[in-house]
Amino acid sequence: MSISIRAIDLSCQFGQVHAVDRANFTVSVGDFVAVEGPSGSGKSTLLNLIGGLEPPTGGRVEVAGTELSTLDERERTTFRRRHIGMIFQLYDLLPTLNAWQNVAVPALLDGGKLKDLQASSTELLKRVGLQDRADHKPSELSGGEQQRVAIARALMNDPQLILADEPTGALDSVTGDDILGLLQSLCEDGRTVVMVTHAARAAAYATRSLRMLDGAVTEPAAV
Amino acid sequence: MLVYRCGIVGLMSTQQILLSLLDGHPSYGYDLKREYDERFPNLKPLRFSQIYSTLSRLDRDGLVTLVGESGGNGPDRKQYAITESGVSDLETWLSAPLPVDEAPKGELFLKVSLALLSGRDAQPFLEAQRARHMARMREVTSQKRNADSETEIVVCDFTLFHLEADLSWIDHTTERLSRLKVEFKR
Known part of the structure; x- marks a missing residue:
């Protein structure tokens, strides 16, 4: 199994606070990993380090064999856009664009033309079960539907890795189940998903857990 | 109290x-x-x-x-x-997680208490119990995903919500261990 993420003594310190403290782990392609831990344990910082949104203050992290901190800002942005899809708790859709236009955003930023992207965006909306909502603005969609749009957007440039920060945190439990099932199906298609969550029921959808406590990352032994 | x-x-x-x-x-x-x-x-x-x-x-x-x-x-x-x-019998018992479905809630509490009372760290037991609960939650989540009916889904959910409640208690108690230790000093 090839390696999607490799962290070696990965650390991130803010002042005196060790948000991530010498983390060592690997994630294989196709893994669905839950990052669990109490509030303030460093989960989101770890996700930002993997996604290259935060530079490590020690150690390193490689995504698909590339060490992000060796790239300059522009290369890092391009790498992120092509290889990593991100999903957030509050969807972060652009309110003035409709669903398929939101899905097209990563390809637009990569130099694509909107008119050329309608077919592929609509196809991705179909993949997440939202083909009937392609022309709706975010304000016309439910929370679960907005998160589906965000997942379709994360898939736009066909990234191998999906990073999700509390993707069901703002959803009711049934809608949350649907979203988690969708993330699970992405892994079955050969993508890797790393999901930060504080909810055990969400973490149970993943195939592995990384536990964080005061910046330290451990993987509970199989029982 | x-x-x-x-x-x-x-x-x-x-x-x-x-x-x-x-x-x-x-x-x-x-x-x-x-x-x-x-x-x-x-x-x-x-x-x-x-x-x-x-x-x-x-x-x-x-x-x-x-x-x-x-x-x-x-x-x-x-x-x-x-x-x-x-001593060896006691230590083996203290560190062994309980079977998930049969775990009477009193026994989770008792193991934590006896570990603290005998001056041992209760965290390894709580971590082991957490891992066992999570493994069981994964099994039930997978059953739920393969369920043929809505009835089967809600039956799985019943188990999942209860296991999640146990897990919340385990996490909460782990957070409170240092304060709890003080109370159990002999």
Whole structure:
């Protein structure tokens, strides 16, 4: 199994606070990993380090064999856009664009033309079960539907890795189940998903857990 | 302070309770009962007869040993100490997670309490129990994903929500361990 993420003594310190403290782990392609831990344990910082949104203050992290901190800002942005899809708790859709236009955003930023992207965006909306909502603005969609749009957007440039920060945190439990099932199906298609969550029921959808406590990352032994 | 009774103290637990109370200092049956009553007013009371019969069984099995007898007759005159095998038996029990579905809530609490009471760290047990709960949640989530009917889904959900509640208690207790330790200092 090839390696999607490799962290070696990965650390991130803010002042005196060790948000991530010498983390060592690997994630294989196709893994669905839950990052669990109490509030303030460093989960989101770890996700930002993997996604290259935060530079490590020690150690390193490689995504698909590339060490992000060796790239300059522009290369890092391009790498992120092509290889990593991100999903957030509050969807972060652009309110003035409709669903398929939101899905097209990563390809637009990569130099694509909107008119050329309608077919592929609509196809991705179909993949997440939202083909009937392609022309709706975010304000016309439910929370679960907005998160589906965000997942379709994360898939736009066909990234191998999906990073999700509390993707069901703002959803009711049934809608949350649907979203988690969708993330699970992405892994079955050969993508890797790393999901930060504080909810055990969400973490149970993943195939592995990384536990964080005061910046330290451990993987509970199989029982 | 503690207003509810949690669970039943079974045969196995009686053995481990006595071993943990004896860990560190020899004691008499009468004193063991008094300490148990003081420490665990919310658990089912232990009868004297139960304590004496358990002590004599532990003695037979080599987990405790008779270290002295004061004058007079009767079982309350016998002083027992834990043996090396007793300590090892206690430590094995303290660190082993409970089976998930059958875990009576009182036993989760009891294991944490006895670990702290005997001056040990309860965190390894809580971590092991957490891992076991999470493994079970993964199994049930996978069953749910393959469910053929909505009925089967809600039956899986029933189990999942209960396991999640246990897990919340485990996480919450892990966070409170350092404060809890202070209360259990002998």
